[in-house]
Amino acid sequence: MNRRTAIQQTTERLARAGVPSAGAEAEHLLAEILGCSRPALWLDAQRELSTAETSRWEDWTRQRELRVPLQHLTHCAPFLEWTFRVSPAVLVPRPETEELAIRASGLLRTREGAATGRPQRVLDFATGSGCLAIALALRHPSTVVEALDISAAALEIARDNAQRLGCDARIRFHLGDGFAALRGGTEVPGAWFDGIVTNPPYIPSAEIADLEPEVRDHDPRLALDGGADGLEFYQRLAHEAAAWLVPGGWLLAEFGDGQGPAIRALFQHPAWESAICEPDLSGRERMLLVWRSAA
Numbered sequence: 001m002n003r004r005t006a007i008q009q010t011t012e013r014l015a016r017a018g019v020p021s022a023g024a025e026a027e028h029l030l031a032e033i034l035g036c037s038r039p040a041l042w043l044d045a046q047r048e049l050s051t052a053e054t055s056r057w058e059d060w061t062r063q064r065e066l067r068v069p070l071q072h073l074t075h076c077a078p079f080l081e082w083t084f085r086v087s088p089a090v091l092v093p094r095p096e097t098e099e100l101a102i103r104a105s106g107l108l109r110t111r112e113g114a115a116t117g118r119p120q121r122v123l124d125f126a127t128g129s130g131c132l133a134i135a136l137a138l139r140h141p142s143t144v145v146e147a148l149d150i151s152a153a154a155l156e157i158a159r160d161n162a163q164r165l166g167c168d169a170r171i172r173f174h175l176g177d178g179f180a181a182l183r184g185g186t187e188v189p190g191a192w193f194d195g196i197v198t199n200p201p202y203i204p205s206a207e208i209a210d211l212e213p214e215v216r217d218h219d220p221r222l223a224l225d226g227g228a229d230g231l232e233f234y235q236r237l238a239h240e241a242a243a244w245l246v247p248g249g250w251l252l253a254e255f256g257d258g259q260g261p262a263i264r265a266l267f268q269h270p271a272w273e274s275a276i277c278e279p280d281l282s283g284r285e286r287m288l289l290v291w292r293s294a295a
């Protein structure tokens, strides 16, 4: 079988299985198997697949028909300029979270070089694969990064990613439920962080059943479920995060489409100043930026 036929057959099979953008998915799948870019596939479209390539192509096409995400077949996912290892224990990093990382990086940059006499300190709350913590550690070598998650299996992946990307010595990982994770053996004092970045679970529990199978059946439920209204973690952040920030410190958080007004309302509290919901590249409000009151 040649590359063109493989792409056509996968496209038809994935389209029948209800996979959105089946043609692009088919190209992506074959490009991963052959270790080339999608455009490169078409430069040599008549080239025959080897026996090993054909067998992997059949296996992966069958699994994609069953709606297993491609990242779970390749065990990796891109995030900004890096490749992260993923497993069923972690949320596959999403492109919208890259925007969160870029925004957090901008906030760190504005205070770089300020005469505070100490490095900046940032927390990735609910780190999963570690994508946010690691991106910030790599982009800001002088920043001290802490990361927490309730899932030991997720932290294992995050630590492995930090090691592979060469920044494990600069990130401390903490296991536990929310901020309680910071009260473990390596205690972090209160009012410690200049910034907190987070992409917490924010899907209302009852809506999980309606998500695409790739998300519903393959991302960990722990990474999706934001409680009855999806806002459980924002309630916790609104009540607890200010105590972990220095006066004037920032909290930057991703949230779901349509949750902006409710989230802004949660942060109408004297502990917080100027809650802004920022749009993503498609113009939808998806990010909260709020500062701890200076008082």
Ligand SMILES: C[S@@+](CC[C@H](N)C(=O)[O-])C[C@H]1O[C@@H](n2cnc3c(N)ncnc32)[C@H](O)[C@@H]1O
Pocket: 090, 091, 092, 093, 094, 097, 125, 126, 127, 128, 129, 130, 131, 132, 148, 149, 150, 151, 154, 176, 177, 178, 198, 199, 200, 201, 202, 222, 223, 224
């Ligand atoms: C939406 S994922 C985000 C992962 C990663 N930051 C990203 O953006 O790809 C949310 C993460 O929150 C973690 N989590 C869920 N409940 C938690 C809790 N009570 N305390 C700490 N982390 C929690 C999950 O294990 C999961 O890794």
